[in-house]
Amino acid sequence: MTQVxxxxxxxxxxxxxxxxxxxxQRYAAEGARxxxxxxxxxxxxDAVATIGGDATGVLADASKADDVAALFDVVREKAGRIDVxxxxxxxxxxAPLGAITEEQYHDTFDSNVKGTLLTVQGSLPLLADGASVVLMSSSSATMGGAAFSIYAASKAAIRNFARSWALDLKERGIRVNALAxxxxxxxxxxxLVPEDQQQGLLDTFASELPSGRVAAASEIAxxxxxxxxPxxxxxxxSELAADGGHAQV
Structure with missing residues (x-):
């Protein structure tokens, strides 16, 4: 590792x-706290033990404002700033159109959109000038997907957050990018599917990708x-696509 x-x-x-x-794990291996x-x-x-290095776990639901505030209280006390x-x-x-429920909509948008908003906005007092913010989007944000429209729409919102927040934070030199x-x-x-269908799901996705396989989490890291x-x-x-060509061809 380069300790970048x-x-x-x-x-x-x-x-x-x-x-x-x-x-x-990758950030810790590269020297980050x-x-x-x-x-x-x-x-x-379990995650903290797996990550190793200087890792701290905070029990928090990113879609709940009080939890997010508590998270940044811990970071403020222990580290005093955020660089990444x-x-x-x-x-x-x-859920296909016709079977989408209010509960599913709120669960997805609260987790993906509201949670991202609360997290980034709550971090602002701690973000160092010149910091990097990475928002997790998806190749689904730019593609149609049967029975996956609510998730895809939530990730499309993340893409526009990156565009807009990069402008909001330009005076502080804070970069905001989406990773898809x-x-x-x-x-x-x-x-997302029963255990006996999981390999079939992976095989279906792999057949749709120019790379011919799904990604390992370490590749996204x-x-x-x-x-x-730097x-x-x-x-x-911007949006960096790490999608094996899924939304590119």
Missing amino acids: LAGKVAVITGGTSGIGLAIA VFVTGRRQHALD LVANAGGGSF PGPTRTPGLVG AAALFLAS DSSFVNG
């Missing part, structure tokens, strides 16, 4: 599994590292 984040303070929401955990959130204490404890913020917490579920993974082998993805590092110093307001 040595001395940096990074906060990753939704860091107990999948892409969030992989990002936290890492704070991760999760909604279940046992999963949070990854608003990763979120999720979704399948394609299908990635994570508990969140395979958990590598893209998140680029956006956090190597992306002139990348701002």
Whole structure:
């Protein structure tokens, strides 16, 4: 490892599994002091042990303002600033038009859109000038998807957050970018369907990708590292696709 984040303070929401955990592991390996959130204490404890290095877990639901405020109280007390913020917490579920419920809509938009807003806005007093903010979008944001319209719409909102917030924060030199993974082998993805259908889901996604396979979470973490590092110093307001070509061809 290059220790490209040595001395940096990074906060990753939704860091107990999948892409969030992989990002936290990579950032810690590159020298960052890492704070991760999760909604279940046992999963949070396991994640901190897995991440190693200087990692702190904070029990928090990113869609709840009080939890977000408590998160940043911990960061303020222990670190005093944030150099890299990854608003990763979120999720979704399948439902075709005609079967979409208010509950599903609110669950998805509260987690993905409201949670991202609360996280980034709540971080502003702690974000160092010149900090990097990474918002988790998806290849679904620019593609149609049967039974996945609510999730896709929520991720399209994230893409515009990056455009707008890059302008809002330009005077402080804070970069805001969206990272758009394609299908990635994570508990969140395979958990969308019953266990006996999970491999079939992955195979279907793989058949749709020019790469011929789904991503490993570590590959998305590598893209998140680029956006956090000085190597992306002139990348701002953009969307970085790490999708195996899913939304590109």
